[in-house]
Amino acid sequence: MSNYQETIDLITSKGKFYIDLGLDRIQQVLAELGNPQEKIKCIQVAGTNGKGSVCTILSSVLTTAGYKTGLFISPHIYDYTERIRINDVAISQEDFASYASQIIECAESIKVHLTEFEILTAMMFKYFADKDVEVAVIETGLGGRLDATNVVSKNLCSIITHIDLDHTDRLGNTKDKIAFEKAGIIKPDCPIITSEGYEAIRDRADELNSLMVMVNPYIEQSFINSLSLKGIQQQENLALALAAIRYAFKDIDDNTIIKGLANVKHICRFQYLKEQNMIIDGAHNPNGIRVLNQNLDYYFPDIKKRFIFGCLKSKDYKQMLGELFSFSRYEDNQPEIYFYELKSADSCSFETLRDECIYYSKKLNSINDIVFSKDVLTVICGSLYMIHELTDKDIVLRS
Numbered sequence: 001m002s003n004y005q006e007t008i009d010l011i012t013s014k015g016k017f018y019i020d021l022g023l024d025r026i027q028q029v030l031a032e033l034g035n036p037q038e039k040i041k042c043i044q045v046a047g048t049n050g051k052g053s054v055c056t057i058l059s060s061v062l063t064t065a066g067y068k069t070g071l072f073i074s075p076h077i078y079d080y081t082e083r084i085r086i087n088d089v090a091i092s093q094e095d096f097a098s099y100a101s102q103i104i105e106c107a108e109s110i111k112v113h114l115t116e117f118e119i120l121t122a123m124m125f126k127y128f129a130d131k132d133v134e135v136a137v138i139e140t141g142l143g144g145r146l147d148a149t150n151v152v153s154k155n156l157c158s159i160i161t162h163i164d165l166d167h168t169d170r171l172g173n174t175k176d177k178i179a180f181e182k183a184g185i186i187k188p189d190c191p192i193i194t195s196e197g198y199e200a201i202r203d204r205a206d207e208l209n210s211l212m213v214m215v216n217p218y219i220e221q222s223f224i225n226s227l228s229l230k231g232i233q234q235q236e237n238l239a240l241a242l243a244a245i246r247y248a249f250k251d252i253d254d255n256t257i258i259k260g261l262a263n264v265k266h267i268c269r270f271q272y273l274k275e276q277n278m279i280i281d282g283a284h285n286p287n288g289i290r291v292l293n294q295n296l297d298y299y300f301p302d303i304k305k306r307f308i309f310g311c312l313k314s315k316d317y318k319q320m321l322g323e324l325f326s327f328s329r330y331e332d333n334q335p336e337i338y339f340y341e342l343k344s345a346d347s348c349s350f351e352t353l354r355d356e357c358i359y360y361s362k363k364l365n366s367i368n369d370i371v372f373s374k375d376v377l378t379v380i381c382g383s384l385y386m387i388h389e390l391t392d393k394d395i396v397l398r399s
Contacts, residue, residue, distance in 0.1 A: 004093035007100045012117045012348045021146035029107050036129035042152045046140035046182045055139045057241040061260030063087045065252045070128040070136035073234045084124050099123040121148040146182020156248045158185045160194040164287035193243045208342040215243045226261040230272040233291045237319045268387050278378040287321040306378045310340035310386040313348040321356050323397025338364035
């Protein structure tokens with residue numbers, strides 16, 4: 001592979017761009033590479049919602065404290081390099097292509113076929129080990145127990161964020177079943193930090209002699225006020241991150257934490273673009289939509305709303321639309337509603353979304369069709385893929 005774009009074309013090709021949960025393949029490849037994942041101190045974060053925010057909070061505080069900090073998150077919004085960072089600097093396109101080539105060639109040499117996410121995960125471990133990262137903050141991709149990131153034998157700690165119904169076809173159709181999958185990231189004699197006491201998490205912690213730390217979301221106001229991320233759900237995410245810092249990094253003082261919180265960046269998560277009077281939020285499941293509604297009620301209670309929504313047809317779009325546009329919320333002030341069809345063949349069609357919505361809606365082809373106004377709050381939600389297609393990267397990054 002000679003360049004970055006060729007690399008992206010390969011790892012997103014039909015032969016690699018799919019989900020196949022399991023650890024055997026990536027463990028074989030990492031063993032060939034000398035098990036780089038065992039050379040790094042890791043914090044692993046799983047959960048349905050909030051895990052990306054917890055990861056970025058931890059990364060910012062640790063970087064501010066002087067630790068060489070790796071961050072692995074998914075999915076990306078605009079560019080694959082967003083997923084792998086050191087001290088919040090994304091891997092270069094040149095290094096991305098180089099490390100992808102190493103991983104793919106290694107896998108082919110031992111006749112192992114890796115998926116896209118497995119390639120990225122192996123790249124991340126090798127890159128972080130080569131660059132002497134002191135601490136890696138790792139967001140689980142899907143579930144936990146069989147996720148490709150779950151190959152580290154010992155963590156500084158594991159964190160499980162809020163659990164809700166999502167990916168039920170792979171993780172189970174109840175919260176208890178999903179909690180069992182998330183609990184798979186717990187390691188022997190390594191603490192697990194969570195704010196929800198699911199039996200599966202307690203049982204797994206007991207089985208592995210792992211300290212279970214239950215976190216109270218009520219924390220010092222100075223920390224809440226300092227956090228650059230907005231949204232009422234961030235208080236719980238912040239509490240989880242602070243608990244991990246206080247357990248594993250007792251040398252980091254409150255002033256350093258506060259500086260780190262002010263520098264946290266996690267784009268498209270209840271992000272407000274003042275010039276357009278627009279909220280961009282990656283809410284892509286019913287719980288995310290409920291939290292979005294709570295945030296809109298808290299921060300923008302009176303202004304008229306305009307929604308732009310789109311999602312994949314595999315998502316629970318019926319419940320998401322029911323949450324977003326319930327009659328009780330808008331009976332006296334109906335919002336403007338636009339539905340967008342993603343470029344993916346798996347996109348939910350405009351007609352499907354229109355027929356499921358109780359209010360009148362229009363089809364949106366381009367964000368250029370929207371006339372922004374200070375009197376109408378535009379809200380983009382439903383899919384991170386849609387955010388990528390509709391929004392301007394430069395505008396989002398500088399806001």
